[in-house]
Amino acid sequence: MKENLNNINEKRNFGQALKNFIDVAGWPRIIIGIFLILLFAMTPIAKLRLSTSLSDTLVRVGMNAIMVLALVPMVQSGCGLNFGLPLGFIAGILGAILSIEFNLTGLKGLFSAIGISIPFAVIFGYAYGQLLNRVKGDEMMIATYVGFSSVSLFCIFWLLLPFKSPVMVWGYAGKGLRTTISTQKFWQNSLSDILSLRIGETFYFPTGMFLFFALLCFLIWAFFHTKVGTAMTAVGSNPDYARASGVSVDKMRTLSVVISTVLGAIGIIIYQQSYGFIQIYNGPLYMGFPAVAAILLGGASVHKANIGNVIIGTFLFQGILTMAPSVINSLLQTDMSEIFRIIISMGMILYALTRKTKGNR
């Protein structure tokens, strides 16, 4: 009898441990993780080079990581997932095209692009933060539409602003920006190539880009350990308590939105320097969603996110997005990458929104 009970207890303990692990890691993370390992294991069958695949994945992680990092401050301050990230992208694009207009190249061009974009991002972020303070509780929906409408508003500006650089404007009309602008002659890979590793013909590791990302991660991590950062987290976890202990809720929220927007701007510039193209007009419209999906895949929720979530999430998400289409492509000879991207990223966001959490009645 007693033995039996013990046995049951043991089983329960094991079950409990497994359940705890699943609770901590979350089903999607486990499934996607296993799937990703499987995909990497399948590279020989699909006649792909493992080193190329790994290198592609790492480059894409570096490209997208900062945009994912940009989501952390707003989640922490209780503003939810920043679907309004395109607003930051717009600021980044402004910085990037201005630096090209001034004909700046190399690292100087890249950092002046970042430097120019930051004031724009601060202004946009401040206004956006003020707006979000007035609509507490409905941030996510409104953020989405702020993102959409700012992108479509700037479509008009891209047409009308008097840019002159022949690389950027339409050749025959002499005015209006092109839909994609190449950064190749200016600052493509200028950051990635710092200390970059090349092993063999196919493996390339963009060290500079990762160092820069690590620096930003460190800054954000350090920020959340300062007094202001702690206050921000407090506002996110319990606004009433924060107010009672003398923290200005609105100020903290605005600050978090500004930081998020600035990071978004930096993020898109880093993306462009690696990708080689600046996509304008409707290009940034849906670019916020993959970032959101990535951080959620990393284990963040609508209420909590940390740097670890960003790193794990970006790796898993970009890994799947790089690997799955290329494996499917070489096995079935069809290109399903677009559909795959939509289903994975939107499915992930949907999962997070429908999860029963404490904030959800």
Added chain:
Amino acid sequence: MRKIDNKNELLKNIFKNIMIFISKYPVPIMFIIFLIFTVPMSHFTVKYLINELLTRLARNSFLVLSLLLPIMAGMGINFAMVLGAMAGQISLILITDWSIVGIPGFFLAILVSLPIAILLGFLCGYILNRAKGREMVTSMILGFFMNGFYQFIVLYMMGPVIPIKNKLLLLSRGFGIRNAINLQAIRQCIDDFIPITILKTQYDPGIKIPIATFILIALFCFFIIWFKKTKIGQDMRAVGQDRLIAESSGIASDRTRLLSIVISTVLAAIGQIIFLQNVGTLSTYNSHDQTGQFAAASLLVGGATVSSANIGNVFLGVTLFHLMFIVSPMAGKNILGNAQVGEYFRVFVSYGIIAIALVLYSWKRHKEKERERMALRQNTTTPKTKTE
């Protein structure tokens, strides 16, 4: 002295009433002011505008009407109505393949779309019940998500799994549907069912009125009015007012919410079929993209909010929104010398108007909450100060 006072009072009253009116309908007023400037700038004739407007009213009203029930049930704007639109499009592809023409084709398309729409509606309702308090953003993401599935089905399943006989529909690689499908079989079959054209002269095509489509829309309006009065309709409104109170008085709120979404999805499917029979070509991968977007924008332009909308809002909204749609490319060309600006502008307006309407609504609700809280606080603090 007193007279002046009275006059002042009167002015004040009028001013106050105007302010109340503005604060009640801020979005339509903004829109009307905007249109007053742009409509003359487009240099279109009144006749042309009326003709276009009638076409667009017939084309879009049904889709916008399908948003009403979820709002009544307190679920906000159902951006997942694109699911219905997808169901409609799949059935249109099928009947084109079966080459069934005219009115029978139209009704068969509706019949085929029903089960798909009901299934999708159930799925959507189930998901939205799990995301209470953030239905709108969830429904929007669900729309994007299902778009991926739709593309998968149409691009890969049609041909190998779902048999398509007509090779003209398929891509040259042998499976997947072409980008654009000619819906010649049912083009404007409902619009032209009862052909009426007024003010027709030898040189002027006149104003065409698609009576049969309007009859369909009117029938549907009556359905909504009738539905509001039934037991389920009343339940729905109760759930929309306060879910918890409704539940404690014995209404199965989850089931009611689910039902409202299912009906909305089915109606959106029919709406999309009506829309496409008027347009005449189905662009397989884009037609449904903006459906939810434009329908929501139209409704909000008509003065509806996230929590209240009626049939009047629908027609006012469709009229105003589509007037802007017709006018803005030409107005953009005449004002700024670039038609493309107008094209981008109308997309911006459709996004911006939703943003503004959502912000205004949320802001208002917030202020009311704050006021309530302050009132409560005063009530609780007064006795305390007395005892102190």
